[in-house]
Each structure stands twice: as C-alpha cells, then as structure tokens.
Amino acid sequence: MANTYNYINLIAIYAIYAMSLNVLLGYAGQLSVAHAAFGAVGGYMAAYLGTSHGWHFGPGLLVGALAAGVLGVLASLPALYLDVRFLILLTLALSTAVLAVVGAIPALGGATGLTSLPFPTIFGQSLLEPSHFVIFSVIVALIVLAICSRLVNSPFGRVLRALREDEVAARGVGKNIVRYKVTVFGVTAAMAGVAGVMLSYYNASIQPGGFDLSQSMQIIAMIVIGGTANLYGSILGATIIVLLDPFLQNVVNLDPDTAGLVRTFIYGSLIVIFMMVLPQGLIRERWTIGRLLGRRSAKTAGGIDVAKLADVTEDSNAQEAAAEAAAAGAGQPAATGQLALEAKGLRKYFGGIRAADELSLQLRTGQVTGLIGPNGAGKTTVFNLLTRVIPPDAGTVSLGDTEITEWTPNRIAVSGMSRSYQDVRIWSRMTVLENVMLAIPHQPGERLFNVFFRPLAIRKFERQAATRAMEHLQFVGLAEHADEEAGSLPFGDQKLLALARLLATEADVLLLDEPASGIDIDGVERMLGLIERLRARGKCVCIVEHNLHVVERLADRVYFMEAGRITAEGTMSELMQQERLSEVYFGSS
Numbered sequence: 001m002a003n004t005y006n007y008i009n010l011i012a013i014y015a016i017y018a019m020s021l022n023v024l025l026g027y028a029g030q031l032s033v034a035h036a037a038f039g040a041v042g043g044y045m046a047a048y049l050g051t052s053h054g055w056h057f058g059p060g061l062l063v064g065a066l067a068a069g070v071l072g073v074l075a076s077l078p079a080l081y082l083d084v085r086f087l088i089l090l091t092l093a094l095s096t097a098v099l100a101v102v103g104a105i106p107a108l109g110g111a112t113g114l115t116s117l118p119f120p121t122i123f124g125q126s127l128l129e130p131s132h133f134v135i136f137s138v139i140v141a142l143i144v145l146a147i148c149s150r151l152v153n154s155p156f157g158r159v160l161r162a163l164r165e166d167e168v169a170a171r172g173v174g175k176n177i178v179r180y181k182v183t184v185f186g187v188t189a190a191m192a193g194v195a196g197v198m199l200s201y202y203n204a205s206i207q208p209g210g211f212d213l214s215q216s217m218q219i220i221a222m223i224v225i226g227g228t229a230n231l232y233g234s235i236l237g238a239t240i241i242v243l244l245d246p247f248l249q250n251v252v253n254l255d256p257d258t259a260g261l262v263r264t265f266i267y268g269s270l271i272v273i274f275m276m277v278l279p280q281g282l283i284r285e286r287w288t289i290g291r292l293l294g295r296r297s298a299k300t301a302g303g304i305d306v307a308k309l310a311d312v313t314e315d316s317n318a319q320e321a322a323a324e325a326a327a328a329g330a331g332q333p334a335a336t337g338q339l340a341l342e343a344k345g346l347r348k349y350f351g352g353i354r355a356a357d358e359l360s361l362q363l364r365t366g367q368v369t370g371l372i373g374p375n376g377a378g379k380t381t382v383f384n385l386l387t388r389v390i391p392p393d394a395g396t397v398s399l400g401d402t403e404i405t406e407w408t409p410n411r412i413a414v415s416g417m418s419r420s421y422q423d424v425r426i427w428s429r430m431t432v433l434e435n436v437m438l439a440i441p442h443q444p445g446e447r448l449f450n451v452f453f454r455p456l457a458i459r460k461f462e463r464q465a466a467t468r469a470m471e472h473l474q475f476v477g478l479a480e481h482a483d484e485e486a487g488s489l490p491f492g493d494q495k496l497l498a499l500a501r502l503l504a505t506e507a508d509v510l511l512l513d514e515p516a517s518g519i520d521i522d523g524v525e526r527m528l529g530l531i532e533r534l535r536a537r538g539k540c541v542c543i544v545e546h547n548l549h550v551v552e553r554l555a556d557r558v559y560f561m562e563a564g565r566i567t568a569e570g571t572m573s574e575l576m577q578q579e580r581l582s583e584v585y586f587g588s589s
C-alpha cells in the first residue's frame, strides 16, 4: 500500500511538471528543455529557506514558485528574439547554468545538495508518510490542472495556440506576442517550481542531479506520449512514465541500475517513435472528456457553444445586413476619397538588394488601389514596411493624421490597418471560427488577470465576439464551416477565411497580398465581389496582384513598381497604354 501511495505522489508531482510544460510547449509552441531546472530553482529556494532559516513548507513553496517564475520571465527575454528552433539551445544552456550554479554554492550543499529537509507541515499537520502526503499532492495537482485548463481554454490560451502555429500572423492581427511569451514562460516556470519544491520535500533532500537534462527529457516524454496540447494527456503521460520504473523492476525483474538505463533508453525511443507515428500523442488536442463520452464538443475557447450560433448561418436579409455591417465595421461608412494612408520616401535595402527606394504612395477611403509590378519588384516589401513587419531604413508612414512609422506591427493592426499574406497564414489547427474570433481586438479574456478574476465579463464578451465572428464568416460565405479545422478547408476557402479574419480586426485600411492567386475562377469571382462590397462600404483597400484582369476590374488607381521604385501611376487603362508595362507583362515593346 505504501508503494501505491508513493506512486500516486510521484504521478501527481510529475503531472504538475508535465501539465505546466504542456502549456508552454504543447499550447504555446515554445520548446524548452529547462523545465526541470525551473523545478530546481523552486526546490533549492524552499529547501534552503527550510533548512537554514527554519521557514515552513507553505511559505517556502510560494517563494520557490516565485523564484522559478522570475527565472522563467528572464529566460523568455532572449527567447523573444530567437527562432523557436534555437530555443532548445537557449534552454539547454540555461539548464546547464542553473545546475552548475546551484552545485557550486556551498550554502546549497554543492554536488551533494541539501539533505534532511524538515517534514512538510500543512495547516499544522505534518506529512510524515507517503499516505499523508498523497491528499496534498493530489489536491495541488488538481489545482494546477484547474489553472492550466482555465488558461488554455480562455481567449488568452487561444492566442497561445496562434503563437504556436504562426507568430507573424498573430502579431499581424494585433497581438502583443512579447506579453504572451513572457507571461507563459513565467507562469509555467512557477508551476514547475511548485513541482520542484514538492519533489524535494517529498524526498526530504535535493541534489542537482535530480533536475538534470534527463529529468527534462522525462517530462517531455510524458507530453509527447500522453498528448501535446492536451492536459489529460499530460496526466496519462506522467502515469505511464512513473509506472515504467516499477514495471521494469517488478514485472520484467531488472535490477534498479539496469532498469534506470533501460528506462532512459525507452524515453528517448518513445519520443522519437511517437513524433514519427503519433505526433499528437495518445490523447489528441481537441479530445475532451465530453467528446470521449460521445458528446459533440463544439465550444470556443471561452466556452461558447458553436451550435447555438448556428442560426446566424441561416439565410435571411437581416443576417445579410448584419454581415455587411460587421464587414464594414461599426458606424457610418467613411466619405469616399479621403486620404487614409500616406507613405513618403520609404527606403529598404537588403544588403545590395533595393527592395524599396524613394517610395511614396497614398491610399484613400472607398477606393481600391492596385500595386503591380514584376516578381521581386518590392510589392510585398511595401506591405511589410507599411505594417512595420520590417522597419524602413528611411521614410515615414501616416495613418490618417497620425504618423505610425515607429509603431509596432500589433499596435498598427489594432489602430486601423491590417494585412493579409500571399501564403494565407491561417492558424490551421484552430477552428474556422477561432481564427476569426482571435482577430477581434481588445478582448478582456486575453489578459491573465481577467482570465482568473473576471470570468463573467469574459463570457459576455466571448458571446459577442463569437456572434461578430459568425457575421464575418457569413459575409465571406463560410459560416457553415465555423466548427471545422481551418487547415482542412480548400485553399480558396482559406483565402476567404483570411479575409474574414482581416475584417475582424476592424481595420479600415486593408492590405491584400494577392487575394485572387491560387484559386479557381468561381473563387476569384467571389473574392472580387467581396472586395467590391468592402469598397462600397468605404473601406480603403490596397491589393498586390499579378492578375491584371483582377486589377483592371477592381482598382481605381494603380501604382506600377520596378526594382523598389514606383515608376508609373494612374488608372489601369492609362498604365496599359505605357510601353514599359506591356514589355514587362506581355514581353513586347
């Protein structure tokens, strides 16, 4: 029986590790091999305070979690500037550094660590035996499950999933990815700190070796096997990995040393096998207990039932009007022909490549402006400069009367200008509805404080957001696909989804990068019709497009670009008269 309690305690503690890493890795897509090291920081902090300063377990647990959280925040800062692949190296270096430091501090016992930790006491009760500890460890694991579940099933968690799939697109709809990354590193490291404190107090000792890379790999194995982006999967993974040891020793009859080696070999092999054969693990992302019991689970991150929004999809004039109004944004249509955006003297060189030079343009409300030119002329670079995805070497950009040259891309996106991408960049593993909802600006549920302390406000906003998103989907004709995974849509529908997402940002200046490329004739017709309706509602639209028929039909004014410069402008028919344009497009002079 004592053994059973022991395993339950270990499963609970490792489930805390695994669930918190799953939020960071499985949901937010931030690869970290330093999770055990965060546990070490928490564990050492509490153990030191307990052994040297007589601190009680409870305050030590809180301070340990806080210390690990602070280290998590610090680790996130260089992570902001690194491609996700280099995060492994960063966190590996961090893990090695943490263990080297704790191993070198005499007050922390060097390589032998700290031993004879006092028995933990909770509300005056000493937890002397595994059977005493078990209620506490299970309760803490359930609290961590509740916290993680609330986090990932909130609008905040929806943004984390968008970061995992396409950070650029998340920034493009106005999400401050710095805030999300720092928060998720800090919160998950703090939870790892809790696991580290519990593990050291449970073992009554702490050594650097208990938190090394193999421990981190063990936690990663729990996630990969159980299910990335599924918290129940983390608990299952923790159970499998913890019980592997007694299985090898008691069932296969290996001695403890051999069992240790075989176990490490099995982790490594299982990680590789699962990643190749079952990359989402035993329990897939969208599997919930309800779904496993046969209930159809079609809820948004904020818990809104998609089926209940289905009436929006029914065809009626009122809903058409709502969709039209949602697409145009609140309020009256802006007066046609007003200056909405002006760029002056933009310059961008990539080494010796001139992508933009002395480039000035104006975009007006209620008009479609075309940006055309041969491959490599710099058209997409212009969009990148206007939205500051890349900073210009020189020049200014103004949105209305406000200069926005130095603004961040996310600030620009929530201030009235948003863009689409040649390669759509939808969040494939999220539903169609979630893709659109995520782009709605100023959501209270995207703030951590509100996630835990203002659930009613979140629910109310979420209901409104879901309705608005359905109206945008209605506008582009995708409402009946709301609950489908976005990646499963045909490419033409993905382009329409990208347009709906763009409209959800409520921007008045819309930059569309090749909206009609790669789709069939019916799709092109549908897309053009939608853009015309947006223009009629006063939106300022700029399209980059190679298909001159599309430009001719849509654009009120056209800029022709070559080698980073605008070399001609006018209506399409005016430009068609120019020899240079025929030469570039039709190869004649």
Ligand SMILES: Nc1ncnc2c1ncn2[C@@H]1O[C@H](COP(=O)(O)OP(=O)(O)OP(=O)(O)O)[C@@H](O)[C@H]1O
Binding pocket: 350, 353, 354, 355, 373, 374, 375, 376, 377, 378, 379, 380, 381, 382
């Ligand atoms: N981030 C970058 N780093 C280096 N060079 C770049 C970068 N972005 C664009 N370029 C270069 O700048 C030039 C303009 O590229 P851009 O993609 O803006 O052209 P484009 O007119 O949109 O082309 P296409 O019609 O083929 O999409 C090209 O030579 C391209 O290789």
